[in-house]
Amino acid sequence: MKCLNQTHKVFFDSRSVPRAFWENGDEDVTIKILFCGVCHSDLHVAKNEWGFTNYPVVPGHEMVGTVMKVGSDVKKFKVGERVGVGVIVGSCKKCESCQQDLENYCPQTIFTYNSHYTDGTKTYGGYSDMIVVDERYVLRFPDNLPLEGGAPLLCAGITVYSPMKYYGMTEPGKHLGVAGLGGLGHVAVKMGKAFGLKVTVISSSPKKETEAIERLGADSFLVTSDPAKMKAALGTMDYIIDTVSAVHPLLPLLSLLKLNGKLVTVGLPDKPLELPIFPLVLGRKLVGGSDIGGMKETQEMLDFCAKHGIAADVEVIQMDYINTAMERLAKSDVRYRFVIDVASSLSQ
Amino acid sequence: MAMSTENEHPVKAFGWAARDTTGHLSPFRFSRRATGEKDVTFKVLYCGICHSDLHNIKNEWGITSYPVVPGHEIVGMVTEVGTKVTKFKVGDKVGVGCMVGSCRSCANCKEDLENYCPEMILTYGAKYYDGTITHGGYSDIMVSDEHFVIKIPDNLPLEGSAPLLCAGITVYSPLKYYGLDKAGMHLGVVGLGGLGHMAVKFAKAMGLKVTVISTSPNKKKEAMDHLGADAFLVSRNTKEMELAMGTIDGIIDTVSAVHALLPVIGLLKTNGKLVMVGAPEKPLELLAFPLLMGRKMVGGSGIGGIKETQEMIDFAAKHNIVADIELIPMDYVNTAMERLSKADVKYRFVIDIVNSLKPS
Numbered sequence: 124m125k126c127l128n129q130t131h132k133v134f135f136d137s138r139s140v141p142r143a144f145w146e147n148g149d150e151d152v153t154i155k156i157l158f159c160g161v162c163h164s165d166l167h168v169a170k171n172e173w174g175f176t177n178y179p180v181v182p183g184h185e186m187v188g189t190v191m192k193v194g195s196d197v198k199k200f201k202v203g204e205r206v207g208v209g210v211i212v213g214s215c216k217k218c219e220s221c222q223q224d225l226e227n228y229c230p231q232t233i234f235t236y237n238s239h240y241t242d243g244t245k246t247y248g249g250y251s252d253m254i255v256v257d258e259r260y261v262l263r264f265p266d267n268l269p270l271e272g273g274a275p276l277l278c279a280g281i282t283v284y285s286p287m288k289y290y291g292m293t294e295p296g297k298h299l300g301v302a303g304l305g306g307l308g309h310v311a312v313k314m315g316k317a318f319g320l321k322v323t324v325i326s327s328s329p330k331k332e333t334e335a336i337e338r339l340g341a342d343s344f345l346v347t348s349d350p351a352k353m354k355a356a357l358g359t360m361d362y363i364i365d366t367v368s369a370v371h372p373l374l375p376l377l378s379l380l381k382l383n384g385k386l387v388t389v390g391l392p393d394k395p396l397e398l399p400i401f402p403l404v405l406g407r408k409l410v411g412g413s414d415i416g417g418m419k420e421t422q423e424m425l426d427f428c429a430k431h432g433i434a435a436d437v438e439v440i441q442m443d444y445i446n447t448a449m450e451r452l453a454k455s456d457v458r459y460r461f462v463i464d465v466a467s468s469l470s471q
Numbered sequence: 472m473a474m475s476t477e478n479e480h481p482v483k484a485f486g487w488a489a490r491d492t493t494g495h496l497s498p499f500r501f502s503r504r505a506t507g508e509k510d511v512t513f514k515v516l517y518c519g520i521c522h523s524d525l526h527n528i529k530n531e532w533g534i535t536s537y538p539v540v541p542g543h544e545i546v547g548m549v550t551e552v553g554t555k556v557t558k559f560k561v562g563d564k565v566g567v568g569c570m571v572g573s574c575r576s577c578a579n580c581k582e583d584l585e586n587y588c589p590e591m592i593l594t595y596g597a598k599y600y601d602g603t604i605t606h607g608g609y610s611d612i613m614v615s616d617e618h619f620v621i622k623i624p625d626n627l628p629l630e631g632s633a634p635l636l637c638a639g640i641t642v643y644s645p646l647k648y649y650g651l652d653k654a655g656m657h658l659g660v661v662g663l664g665g666l667g668h669m670a671v672k673f674a675k676a677m678g679l680k681v682t683v684i685s686t687s688p689n690k691k692k693e694a695m696d697h698l699g700a701d702a703f704l705v706s707r708n709t710k711e712m713e714l715a716m717g718t719i720d721g722i723i724d725t726v727s728a729v730h731a732l733l734p735v736i737g738l739l740k741t742n743g744k745l746v747m748v749g750a751p752e753k754p755l756e757l758l759a760f761p762l763l764m765g766r767k768m769v770g771g772s773g774i775g776g777i778k779e780t781q782e783m784i785d786f787a788a789k790h791n792i793v794a795d796i797e798l799i800p801m802d803y804v805n806t807a808m809e810r811l812s813k814a815d816v817k818y819r820f821v822i823d824i825v826n827s828l829k830p831s
Contacts, residue, residue, distance in 0.1 A: 220741060225741070228741045228764075228765065228766060286766075289766065373757075374754075382579060382584070382587045388759055388762065388763070389763070390759070391759050391760060391763065392759050395756040395757060395758050395759075396756075396757045396758075396759060397754035397755075397756065397757070398732070398754055398755050398756070398757040398769065399754040400747050400749075400750050400751050400754070400755060400771060401750050401752070402771070403747055403769070403770060403771025404747060404748065404750045404771035404772060404773045405587075405771070405773055406587070406771070407587065407648065407770070407771060407772050407773065408770065408771060409768050409769065409770030409771070410757070410762075410768065410769050410770075411762070411766070411767070411768030411769075412759065412761075412762030412763035412764075412765070412766060412767055412768070413763060413766050414763040414764055414766065
């Protein structure tokens, strides 16, 4: 892929960072970015909390926009179409994972930002005005999904949808617990209800209860610091999606599960968790992980959300609010995703 | 006035019991109930020594009530059956494992998962329906409700089949439940003791490739030449472990000491499953990244229901699988317990009850 000697304005820490603009290859799609969600991972990476940040980094992996140009071999998209780009922009395409539409588990996954592309150049994410992506990693954005509310689905959405399918957490009538009510958690509640599940939100913040039940449609709300309520809920849940990214005890969550219950963790605490083994053995329970999803499943998830009218609850912000947004995000002070109005606040 | 254990039931029984947390076992006179209409009474011939027996006699789990007659890998010959018993007759070779009762009406019991019934009654150290404490197989006779009795097929040697009743089902059940029973899959077995060696044998019979993961390099020859394992990894050899990363579909972890999960999880392929059947009493460290990045899981499993235990015994009979044992006389039991605590046995002690348990 040839690097043209042009620069486009991207936004990082109030300065515009010059970035080479890639020529659109035969299989590529050039996208004008309209909105980009602010994922908690963006914050982790911006602060190098995971230890692998390569500065300067342009975060953003929940972007939606319109196609400006398509390469000669591109089959799936045409100019003017609404599209999305999520967490990955490349993979080896040959390994067993890639062949099974699980590009997210390919050992050579190329992330939308803070990675290196096949030509060795750095990848930069959606806090920017445009991006060039191989068509395989571009999603068709359904017409009836709102752009701002649909953007977070590209990471938050697939991150909860994929394990719900893989671990069989979609049987109508079963009881799903959602631990943590943030970007991931609130989408999990909406999807859980769309699958016909009974949904209980498990949270450390009692003040989220009214929202959870009245606005998001959860059936009940469990405050982890209320011992009587936690005791009453023991052994009542078939599955739990754990979206909490801070280190937290697993034993209380495992105790909420029925026999054969499944606790799936999608948050990424940066320190180890403590895993008690007795509850697993005595109740044949499991703790599993899941990481975003492949491209095929991400498209399936978007179409599912379009069908069921599911979008994220967002607070739209201008680009220059981003650092304040990051501070608020660190304190979980957002209902439930910030989305940057890139098109109107970041222009050449 | 409380009945003494010798008089609480009409039938005299004799065994060996632990009386305090030293775990020292010694002769003990007690009694068994008369054969009820649904009961099967059998003369105990052999009883396996499970590591749980050791935990129990020393009250390491804090639940022991003394005196305790351990033993839940019991095989023998039927001497009497109740009037409503349909599945067994006098002379049958039978076994009893870890449970002798359950509520029989909850959802778990109805799905043949008596082991997960909240009112499951353990073979020893538990309160039976009649309020008396159950006594296990380090004894001369055993009485059990027919539902919890397992038929031992004729072609299985009794001494070697005793350990199947706990060790066998403990590894067989998760191989089936977690789908690690398909020919061609690659199974890892962590720990080569009573549970581990059974896992190797079952998995080979199911057509899997098996790698044993152990801290002891001196177990390699045994594992490969005698048990039929395909490969052997020394867990402290970081280079060997690194080379094997991402090659295994599922791992049965039989180690009950606290140990590091990270290198074990690293051995799993994407979508790999780590199943814990040993139960360390302290929590283990779990790093989220490796679990998520490979969509891996850590699950647990505890023995199995009666139906599945019978299925496991029949599978073992079909494939001529028994445990590798060291047969010991009753009065060797305290020495055996000491050796067991140092993992000095290949791979299960079995007490030769019929030939060595005699009232003093």
